[in-house]
Amino acid sequence: MPFQSLVARLPYPSFAVQRAVAIAAVIAQAGIGVTGSVVRVTGSGLGCPTWPQCVEGSIVPVAHPELDMLTQWIEFSNRLLTGVVILVAALCVITAWRVQIEHPSRRRLVKLAWTMPAGVMLQAVVGGITVLAKLEWWTVALHFLASTPLVWLAVLLLRAFKEGDEPARWLIPDAGRKTLIVLAAAMWAVLVAGTVVTGAGPHGGDPGTHRLQAPIETLTQVHGGLLVVYLIVLAVFGLQLMRGETPKPVWRRYTIVWVVALSQGVLGSVQYALGVPEALVSLHVLGSALVIISTAALWCGSRDRGPAPVSPAADRELATSN
Template identity: 40%
Template sequence: MPNSLNPFELIARRWQPSARFVERAALATVVMAVVIVVTGGAVRLTQSGLGCDTWPKCTPSSLTPTADMGINGVIEFTNRMLTYVLCVFVGVLIIAARARTPVRRSLTRLGWAQFWIVMGNAVVGGIVVLTGLNPYIVSSHFLLSSALLTVAMVVWQRAREGDGAPRDLIARPARQLTWLLVGATLALILIGTVVTGAGPHAGDAREVHRIPLNWQEITQLHVDFVYIVLGLTVALWFTLRAVRAPAAQRRTVVELLVVLLAQGVIGYVQYFTHLPEVVVGIHMFGSCLVWIAVLRVLLAQRERAALPAAAPAPTGDHEGDHETVQPEPAASSR
């Protein structure tokens, strides 16, 4: 019955987004996830973490920053507003994935996962403010942003492939080495959050609690893991070459190596120039690129059946109308 249609089905009856549109919508959420990380870093590096001193309002009596809060209030409030912009991008992705025929519920589920991560991180951001920039909660705030970037990358990959059973493109030992690389990179990012929590950029000009560790010693541990990740990357490249893996898989490893080397240079520059804010901000952007490059290495090692051609949307409001779902083609046995 027409009255039983949910809003997504109504949209699907009137709009059939192309596969290219869904893919671009997924890529847009990746870009916005990076923007959120970089702007969050800008809040901390400009000492605007408490520019709005409460949450969800900016002050106890005002939703927006007041004139006497200065530029710090504007920066913090702008970062909060970007959460709503991100929600719009995620919403477009969910609607496009749901409206396309045949329905790909794997994409819509991943889109909703992004939405709930954004909502959860907004709450954590509020707790960060209410606890006066507690460094442990600040770290969890960044890690949730990294989780959002991870899901966004998976959605982007899934938008370019079908829903058939995945097929490995390289030998199992090489995939195991890849997972070791992913784990080492994750450890590198975790240690980086500890460096942030113990380091000099607390996020506000007032005295803020810091993680009670020597940040220079933690930085050295961070550097050690950089070398571990570099070593694993080189080892993976030689392994893929030895097993004659496809050129596309080897290319993602080379791209990762280039990003790691550039990030390493930036890291040394910020350390020996005593952590200038601009260079630290570039390093945060680089950390996003490193994680994206690692995920590209992992995601490139499997494939699924190609997307089927979109079926025409049902027309008319006759009782009993329903979507025609085209079967997925079988995965290639090449």
């Protein structure tokens, strides 16, 4: 393959480069959701009312009697950020591919890397549907929810660059493995409920957007109740960790999840009490991304796949750094 031969000519990426690319993927996948919330709370969701063009006949914002230029540029800027996410996703694939050329057994690493551009393309399609559907609340919910597994997979990719490809050896008691699965399921249930609350809330992305006709008080209580379920499962998981010789790194990740989840719960309560101010909405979306990242990191840290193979040059670099 011509492209593979081109990738093979690239320098072997150091551990620092691999880590930087994967961290960029985590930030990009989480960040695009936060910037999307900014578009929503500023009412700029239909600043560019067509797709893939911004306005009919132009891919960039132009003066239009029915459209405010500021809202056009806010929405257009968010679309431009998709280009940055695509670039980072491409770097993930190239970096993982270069590693696999040196170590052919690293197929899992490359598969994880390919989920980044594949996910971005899916998001672009969902984003286009969202615009064409005039920001119907359920399309906005799908647009956000489609990004959540990409954040999770980006964390798994970061871990994959640092570990080998041996069969997973769990570092936690057997009962904890099942609870960890329940914890992940509870996390996504909280996220889904959050998008439903948003669908009935005041920030629809455009003043004329149709909203979900449901009592927001009830929806908020369901959302909060599911967070309580998540925290209960997290507490049970901690009790199960006490039954075995759990490594300290797992306990550190577990503690971080508690800090992030409780902070997110407090932020959500304050946000609701203050009438859902715009700035707190975006902070709450950022908090959602941090919950995903910390939970995924706990998942990754609860198992071991052995050390990552290194190239001779990388081996020398590691020896020098030690």
